[in-house]
Amino acid sequence: MNDVVIIGGSFAGLAAALQLGRARRNVVVLDTGKPRNRFASHSHGVLGHDHKPPLQILSEAREQLRRYPTIKLISTSAVSTSGAKDDFTVLTSDGEGMAARRLILSYGVIDLMPAVAGFAEAWGTSIVPCPYCDGYEVAGQHWGLVWSGPQALNYVRLYHDWTDTLTVFSDGHDIPGDVRADLAQRNVSVVDGRITEIQRHGGHHATVKLDTGLDVVVDILFAHPRNKPSAGLHDALGLETMKTPLGIALKVDERRETSMPGIYAAGDLANPAMSSVTTSISQGATAGISAQQSMLA
Known part of the structure; x- marks a missing residue:
C-alpha cells in the first residue's frame, strides 16, 4: 500500500511529494500535464525561479524528485476514489487501482473563457x-x-x-x-x-x-473569469466546499485537511483568496507534511 497518492502534479502536488519523499514515505503522483498557468510565457515572484517559464520550473522539479526512490510520477488521471482513512482506493484512467493511506487533492481548476472573440x-x-x-x-x-x-x-x-x-x-x-x-x-x-x-x-x-x-x-x-475544479472527485467523495466570487473551493483546515479525515487539498482547488505559484507551493508543502505527520505511530 502507498502512504499517499497525490492527484494533480503541478506546483502544489509536486511540493507535497517533495516533503513526503524526503520523509521516505511511498508516494505516487498522478498528473495530466495540464497546469493552469501553461498559457503564460513566464512565471514571476517565485523565489529562485523568477522570470522562468512555468513549464520549465515544473520540468526541473520533476527531475529533482526523481532522486527520491520512494516517489513515483505517473502521467495519468484519476477517474474515481473511494474508501476511508488508511484504506483509500484510487482508480486511474489506465484502469489501474492504487491503495493509499492518505490522499492529497491538487488537481486545480479550469478557467472558463467567456464567449468573446480572441x-x-x-x-x-x-x-x-x-x-x-x-x-x-x-x-x-x-x-x-x-x-x-x-x-x-x-x-x-x-x-x-x-x-x-x-x-x-x-x-x-x-x-x-x-x-x-x-x-x-x-x-x-x-x-x-x-x-x-x-x-x-x-x-x-x-x-x-x-x-x-x-x-x-x-x-x-x-480579467477574472469564473472557474471550476478540473475534476469532480471531491463531489463524489462528498467533501465540503465554499462559494467564492469566481467559483467554488474545497474547505480545508489549517493543516490543509478536508472535511473527510485523511484527505488533504492544496493549490487553486482549495485557495479561494489568491492563486499564485508561491502560495500553491506553500500549501502543497503543508499538505504533504500534514499527511506525513498524521501517519506517525
Missing part, C-alpha cells in the same frame, strides 16, 4: 488575472480591468501600487453610482458596453472592442 487566445499573455505575477513588467502603463462584480473594486485599489492609468470595462455589469463616484475619485475611467472582441498586438498589448463601436487600446488587460 479572449481565449489572449489568455495568459494580453489578458492576465494576477498583478503579483505580471504587474511589474507593465508597471506605469495603461491597464484595463474587466469588471466582474463588487469584488472588482478591491482590484482597483490594489492595482494603484503598479499604475495610475486604469480603465474599467463594465462589460454589461450595472456598476452602482456610489462605486462609480469612488472610481472617479481615484481617476479611474469607466467604459460601458459589452466587450465583443479582444485583439492582441504582440506582447501584452491589446485592443478591447465594444458593442458600442468604441475601441480601447490597453497595455495589458486584467
